[in-house]
Amino acid sequence: MLIDAEQWPAGLVKQAEVCVVGAGAAGISLALSLATAGISVLVLESGGFGGDRRRQALYRGQVADERLHSPPDKYRQRCFGGSTTIWGGRCMPFDPWDFETRDWAPDSGWPIGYADVASYYPAANAMVEAGACVYDADAAFDPSEEALIRGFASDSVLTSSLERFSCPTDFGKRYRRRLASEANIEVMLNANCLDIALSTDGGSVASLAVGVLSGKIFAVKARYYVLGVGGIETARLLLASNSVCRAGVGNDYDQVGRYYMTHLGGVIGELTIQRPLRDVRHGYLIAADGVYCRRRLSLSADAQRRLGVGNMLARLHFPPIADPKHGLGVLSALFLARRLISYEYAYRLRGGAEPGWRDYAAHARNVAVDALDITQFGWHWLTRRTLAERKYPSVVLRNKQNRFSLDVHSEQFPNPNSRISLCGERDEFGMPRVLVDWRYLPEDIESVRRTLRVFAAEFARGGVGVYRFEEDELEAELTRFGAYGGHHIGTARMGDNVKKSVTDKNCRVHGQSNLYVAGSAVFPTSSQANPTLTLVALSLRLAAHLAELLKTPGGLR
Numbered sequence: 001m002l003i004d005a006e007q008w009p010a011g012l013v014k015q016a017e018v019c020v021v022g023a024g025a026a027g028i029s030l031a032l033s034l035a036t037a038g039i040s041v042l043v044l045e046s047g048g049f050g051g052d053r054r055r056q057a058l059y060r061g062q063v064a065d066e067r068l069h070s071p072p073d074k075y076r077q078r079c080f081g082g083s084t085t086i087w088g089g090r091c092m093p094f095d096p097w098d099f100e101t102r103d104w105a106p107d108s109g110w111p112i113g114y115a116d117v118a119s120y121y122p123a124a125n126a127m128v129e130a131g132a133c134v135y136d137a138d139a140a141f142d143p144s145e146e147a148l149i150r151g152f153a154s155d156s157v158l159t160s161s162l163e164r165f166s167c168p169t170d171f172g173k174r175y176r177r178r179l180a181s182e183a184n185i186e187v188m189l190n191a192n193c194l195d196i197a198l199s200t201d202g203g204s205v206a207s208l209a210v211g212v213l214s215g216k217i218f219a220v221k222a223r224y225y226v227l228g229v230g231g232i233e234t235a236r237l238l239l240a241s242n243s244v245c246r247a248g249v250g251n252d253y254d255q256v257g258r259y260y261m262t263h264l265g266g267v268i269g270e271l272t273i274q275r276p277l278r279d280v281r282h283g284y285l286i287a288a289d290g291v292y293c294r295r296r297l298s299l300s301a302d303a304q305r306r307l308g309v310g311n312m313l314a315r316l317h318f319p320p321i322a323d324p325k326h327g328l329g330v331l332s333a334l335f336l337a338r339r340l341i342s343y344e345y346a347y348r349l350r351g352g353a354e355p356g357w358r359d360y361a362a363h364a365r366n367v368a369v370d371a372l373d374i375t376q377f378g379w380h381w382l383t384r385r386t387l388a389e390r391k392y393p394s395v396v397l398r399n400k401q402n403r404f405s406l407d408v409h410s411e412q413f414p415n416p417n418s419r420i421s422l423c424g425e426r427d428e429f430g431m432p433r434v435l436v437d438w439r440y441l442p443e444d445i446e447s448v449r450r451t452l453r454v455f456a457a458e459f460a461r462g463g464v465g466v467y468r469f470e471e472d473e474l475e476a477e478l479t480r481f482g483a484y485g486g487h488h489i490g491t492a493r494m495g496d497n498v499k500k501s502v503t504d505k506n507c508r509v510h511g512q513s514n515l516y517v518a519g520s521a522v523f524p525t526s527s528q529a530n531p532t533l534t535l536v537a538l539s540l541r542l543a544a545h546l547a548e549l550l551k552t553p554g555g556l557r
Contacts, residue, residue: 081172329370
């Protein structure tokens with residue numbers, strides 16, 4: 001059932017077995033799984049259907065260094081479906097070693113193992129509509145026919161890692177009808193969680209204070225509460241709810257908001273492949289079920305351990321788009337049209353400093369010379385992406401010279417000084433806004449440097465070609481656009497040590513008997529992977545845990 005909080009009487013308490021805050025990927029996955037188990041769920045969603053400037057403004061805040069992080073109201077959507085409404089759809093699981101404690105990576109290690117999450121990946125894969133849960137490219141495709149670089153083999157640099165793409169699935173649109181028809185689910189729209197009210201002893205949640213923009217406030221009481229509002233907003237809610245615990249809920253040891261991670265990324269160096277054009281398949285592959293997939297370059301687990309580096313992947317990519325020397329009309333057209341593209345997708349088209357008139361003239365010349373290619377690209381984009389239900393994932397151009405850059409996407413090591421905290425500004429409800437202080441470590445840059453050196457050596461050893469990158473410029477390239485988009489990870493990390501974490505292995509907030517966190521906020525490490533698939537898998541795992549609790553003696557069931 002879908003109801004509007006604006007219609008709920010002020011002061012009337014709303015009851016539920018489980019209350020989930022947030023109707024994004026985590027919240028919707030959790031709610032549907034609980035409802036299937038016969039448990040009644042109330043989902044509180046701040047927004048409505050579609051974007052709204054007034055509601056979106058509730059996400060505004062401050063950034064410690066604007067060069068390193070986007071404003072906090074970007075890459076997040078305060079509406080039904082959450083940030084899946086602007087999601088690109090890239091899916092991949094974490095690797096088994098991501099869950100291990102690595103002595104070269106301080107504060108690494110999860111309180112659960114890969115097997116604890118892996119059993120939920122198939123169901124998560126189905127939720128995000130990414131086809132078969134097969135992420136080994138050699139198992140999904142003929143390695144001789146669909147090789148990334150035919151004839152290249154290495155024990156250290158692998159090409160068998162696969163990413164799969166969701167439609168991309170907007171969870172609000174995809175699951176709206178099911179949520180509306182489920183007898184065990186109520187979704188309350190326009191319902192803003194303002195405060196987590198604790199019991200007098202501070203050991204459990206007594207209720208949530210919920211407000212609507214018209215000014216009404218009411219309470220929600222449930223057996224269990226789950227925050228599924230993303231890494232930034234989770235920290236904000238826990239810190240701002242300080243009427244009983246002055247430092248905030250779950251923050252006895254000043255851990256809430258710390259270890260804020262995203263990923264480091266950039267278009268790095270130049271790879272000249274000395275093979276025929278037909279020997280390179282750098283674009284998208286289409287699986288038997290119609291799902292777009294793509295091979296990636298990665299470092300083996302043994303090589304990562306030997307080098308003491310983090311997890312990283314790389315894709316064969318076209319040259320930097322802002323530099324007109326690439327001579328490609330499509331790229332120049334995209335660059336010139338960047339102000340017409342949504343912030344989240346145009347951000348990396350800026351190319352750093354504003355180009356001069358000569359650059360603009362060169363881009364215009366590329367467009368004029370390459371008009372036919374631009375027309376063909378436009379038709380492909382219209383039919384395969386704009387009008388298609390399963391959309392072509394991104395711009396991939398036919399490479400005429402076998403010269404590529406590497407699109408790097410690297411793990412960020414945990415850093416307690418990278419954090420989300422509260423600032424002096426307040427939103428329309430009087431809640432304190434966030435201060436985002438994202439930081440990276442020298443080890444993050446060195447990890448990428450060592451990995452790229454191995455890539456270069458293995459390309460040369462295998463007779464593939466030559467890869468060069470400017471080591472002195474690597475840090476500048478990796479931080480040119482700052483933190484990587486919408487990957488908000490680690491502000492309520494799980495762990496066995498209550499002094500170094502916020503949640504336990506079941507995502508329960510330390511010191512609270514009935515408060516849980518769903519989403520990437522609980523990740524202790526960031527891996528090489530985009531977080532969506534794993535956060536859905538963890539949400540399904542949490543649903544199974546809560547369902548079991550509610551069936552035990554003393555539970556509501």
